[in-house]
Amino acid sequence: MDYSLILSNITKHINLYKEEEEYFISLLHYKRVKKRQYLLEEGEVNTKLTFVTQGCLRSYAVDKNGGEHVLQFAPPNWWIVDMRSFIKQEPARLNIDAIEDSEVIYIMKTDMDELQIQVPKFERFGRILAQNAMASYQHRQIDNVTLSAIERYTSFCHLYPSLILTLPQKQVASYIGVTPEFLSKMLNTVVIK
Amino acid sequence: MDYSLILSNITKHINLYKEEEEYFISLLHYKRVKKRQYLLEEGEVNTKLTFVTQGCLRSYAVDKNGGEHVLQFAPPNWWIVDMRSFIKQEPARLNIDAIEDSEVIYIMKTDMDELQIQVPKFERFGRILAQNAMASYQHRQIDNVTLSAIERYTSFCHLYPSLILTLPQKQVASYIGVTPEFLSKMLNTVVIK
DNA sequence: CGTTCGTCTTAATCTACATTAACTCTCCCT
DNA sequence: AGGGAGAGTTAATGTAGATTAAGACGAACG
Numbered sequence: 216m217d218y219s220l221i222l223s224n225i226t227k228h229i230n231l232y233k234e235e236e237e238y239f240i241s242l243l244h245y246k247r248v249k250k251r252q253y254l255l256e257e258g259e260v261n262t263k264l265t266f267v268t269q270g271c272l273r274s275y276a277v278d279k280n281g282g283e284h285v286l287q288f289a290p291p292n293w294w295i296v297d298m299r300s301f302i303k304q305e306p307a308r309l310n311i312d313a314i315e316d317s318e319v320i321y322i323m324k325t326d327m328d329e330l331q332i333q334v335p336k337f338e339r340f341g342r343i344l345a346q347n348a349m350a351s352y353q354h355r356q357i358d359n360v361t362l363s364a365i366e367r368y369t370s371f372c373h374l375y376p377s378l379i380l381t382l383p384q385k386q387v388a389s390y391i392g393v394t395p396e397f398l399s400k401m402l403n404t405v406v407i408k
Numbered sequence: 409m410d411y412s413l414i415l416s417n418i419t420k421h422i423n424l425y426k427e428e429e430e431y432f433i434s435l436l437h438y439k440r441v442k443k444r445q446y447l448l449e450e451g452e453v454n455t456k457l458t459f460v461t462q463g464c465l466r467s468y469a470v471d472k473n474g475g476e477h478v479l480q481f482a483p484p485n486w487w488i489v490d491m492r493s494f495i496k497q498e499p500a501r502l503n504i505d506a507i508e509d510s511e512v513i514y515i516m517k518t519d520m521d522e523l524q525i526q527v528p529k530f531e532r533f534g535r536i537l538a539q540n541a542m543a544s545y546q547h548r549q550i551d552n553v554t555l556s557a558i559e560r561y562t563s564f565c566h567l568y569p570s571l572i573l574t575l576p577q578k579q580v581a582s583y584i585g586v587t588p589e590f591l592s593k594m595l596n597t598v599v600i601k
Numbered sequence: 602c603g604t605t606c607g608t609c610t611t612a613a614t615c616t617a618c619a620t621t622a623a624c625t626c627t628c629c630c631t
Numbered sequence: 632a633g634g635g636a637g638a639g640t641t642a643a644t645g646t647a648g649a650t651t652a653a654g655a656c657g658a659a660c661g
Contacts, residue, residue, distance in 0.1 A: 276550040284553035286546065299543035308550050331532070338531040339524070345538035350492035352545035353479065357469040357501050359552065360477035360585060364648075383608065392553060397648055399610055557618075576638065590618055592640055 216245050220268050221320050224292055228343045229336045238334065242326040248272070248313040254295075255311040261300035263321040267291050270317025271378070273386065274309045285390040288314070288378055294344060314386065359392065365401050367391040409438050413461050414513050417485055421536045422529045431527065435519040441465070441506040447488075448504040454493035456514040460484050463510025464571070466579065467502045478583040481507070481571055487537060507579065552585065558594050560584040 218240055225231070231239065244263075248254060248270070255261050257277065265272070272289040274297065286309065289295040300307035301324060322330075331337045358370050368391050372379050379387065388398040411433055418424070424432065437456075441447060441463070448454050450470065458465070465482040467490065479502065482488040493500035494517060515523075524530045551563050561584055565572050572580065581591035 276554050278554040282554075284550075286549055286553075298539060298546050302539050302543060308547065331535075335528050335531065338528065338535050342524075342531050342535035342538055345535055345542050346491060346495050349538050349542040349545060350495060352542060352549060353491050354501065356479055356545060356549065356552075357477075359549075360479075361469050361471040361475075385608070393647095394649060395609075396611085396650085400612095400648095403610075578638070586617095587619060588639075589620085589641085593618095593642095596640075 217268070218243065218320070220292060221266050224266070225340055229340050231334075231336070235334050235336070239330065239337075242322050242330060243320050244322070246319050246321065248317045248319060250313055250315050250317075253310065253312045254319070255297060255300075255307055255309065257308060257310050258306045259300075260304050261297040261307045261309075261311075262304070262324050263296075264301065264324065264327055265289075265295050265311070265319050265321040267293050267295065268318045268320060271314045271382075272311055272317060272319070273314055274311045275389065276309055283389055284392070285386060288375060288382070288386075288390065290375070290378060294348075298345075298348070314382070364391060364393050364397070368398070368401065410461070411436065411513070413485060414459050417459070418533055422533050424527075424529070428527050428529070432523065432530075435515050435523060436513050437515070439512050439514065441510045441512060443506055443508050443510075446503065446505045447512070448490060448493075448500055448502065450501060450503050451499045452493075453497050454490040454500045454502075454504075455497070455517050456489075457494065457517065457520055458482075458488050458504070458512050458514040460486050460488065461511045461513055464507045464575075465504055465510060465512070466507055467504045468582065469502055476582055477585070478579060481568060481575070481579075481583065483568070483571060487541075491538075491541070507575070557584060557586050557590070561591070561594065 221243070222231075222236065225239075254263070254265060254272065255274075267289045268291055270291070272295050273285050274287045274289075274295055275283045275285045277283055287295060295311055297307040297309040297311070299305065300309070304324070327337075327341075331341060358367055362370060368387070371387060371391055375382075384398060384402075385395040388395045391398070393401075414436070415424075415429065415433075418432075447456070447458060447465065448467075460482045461484055463484070465488050466478050467480045467482075467488055468476045468478045470476055480488060488504055490500040490502040490504070492498065493502070497517070520530075520534075524534060551560055555563060561580070564580060564584055568575075577591060577595075578588040581588045584591070586594075
């Protein structure tokens with residue numbers, strides 16, 4: 216199993232001694248996820264903090280008409296979680312599944328709690344991770360309320376420059392908050408052909 | 409100066425020794441803020457993490473037509489910050505001002521950084537604070553994409569039950585993402601008079 | 602290797618909410 | 632006390648984006 220990606224993700228923020236690193240690795244689980252396979256379904260409790268090493272996951276919410284609304288994409292080196300469900304251990308409102316065949320590493324909440332007690336540096340890591348996530352959501356919210364649909368599209372292109380090439384257009388539409396039909400129309404009328 | 413509110417906010421999550429508490433208090437600043445007075449303006453760097461003890465603050469973004477969009481209200485016992493600006497020390501996209509005459513306690517980022525090094529328990533506190541904030545933004549986002557305007561209004565009433573009584577309706581409208589005119593219409597047609 | 606399923610497109614129609622404008626009311630400010 | 636600004640209301644008209652429907656294309660699968 217290759218843990219280099221997750222270790223570099225963490226050691227960008229904190230330095231670990233060899234034994235701390237080994238202890239951390241002993242808590243990790245590795246999993247292959249097929250396209251469309253769920254890692255979390257609405258109503259379940261989100262017990263795992265998940266890190267993507269291959270492929271791409273997404274989290275999304277479903278409205279009462281069954282429409283799906285993507286909150287986040289997670290390409291390699293990104294974390295994904297329904298945070299309220301994770302910290303309060305209550306039913307999730309989000310679904311998490313794989314957009315393509317993927318590989319993830321996850322750690323159980325109970326192990327994470329223990330890890331943070333045993334190795335307080337992981338408190339710092341968790342803080343930085345959560346602060347970055349909060350900053351992202353704050354700015355996403357700003358984009359959503361201040362930008363038009365086409366501006367949100369270009370903002371998306373800057374945020375996920377690699378994904379825009381590989382992601383089905385309907386997933387992008389779902390993220391920026393329009394129908395696939397409308398995104399198609401925008402892209403084919405705004406751009407000079 | 410009365411630090412009991414901020415101390416109880418913190419000791420709900422971590423326990424402090426007397427000297428740690430004193431060190432923490434030595435880093436705090438107290439400030440009265442008049443209605444409409446800014447604590448942060450777009451383009452400035454957000455150097456302060458602010459805690460409200462009296463009154464009510466709000467953070468909001470401005471669109472290119474000058475429209476204001478409220479991201480968060482902060483009644484007593486709430487924290488408020490432009491997180492990206494705070495952690496990266498880059499220009500803020502948010503404005504923070506007082507909706508009514510208020511009193512706040514704030515701590516400088518540089519002091520917070522030092523505090524977290526000197527007293528690692530504050531890493532834990534910061535983590536919990538950021539995780540809760542992230543969870544709130546995630547759920548706000550879910551509400552925004554899955555609920556209609558009137559449903560967002562009732563969701564707001566549950567989130568800020570005390571504020572709904574004191575806040576000008578136009579501030580509520582700005583938070584839920586509709587014009588004051590439309591909120592007025594909704595409230596006077598949906599409810600049986 | 603044909604068929605079925607998912608993706609993308611185009612176009613007509615529809616709707617939730619915005620915009621504009623005008624009027625009222627209250628509550629400060631001097 | 633008078634007047635001006637901000638808050639709320641009502642109603643006409645406007646529009647960004649949804650919905651519905653239909654066809655074209657590619658790729659996955661038996």
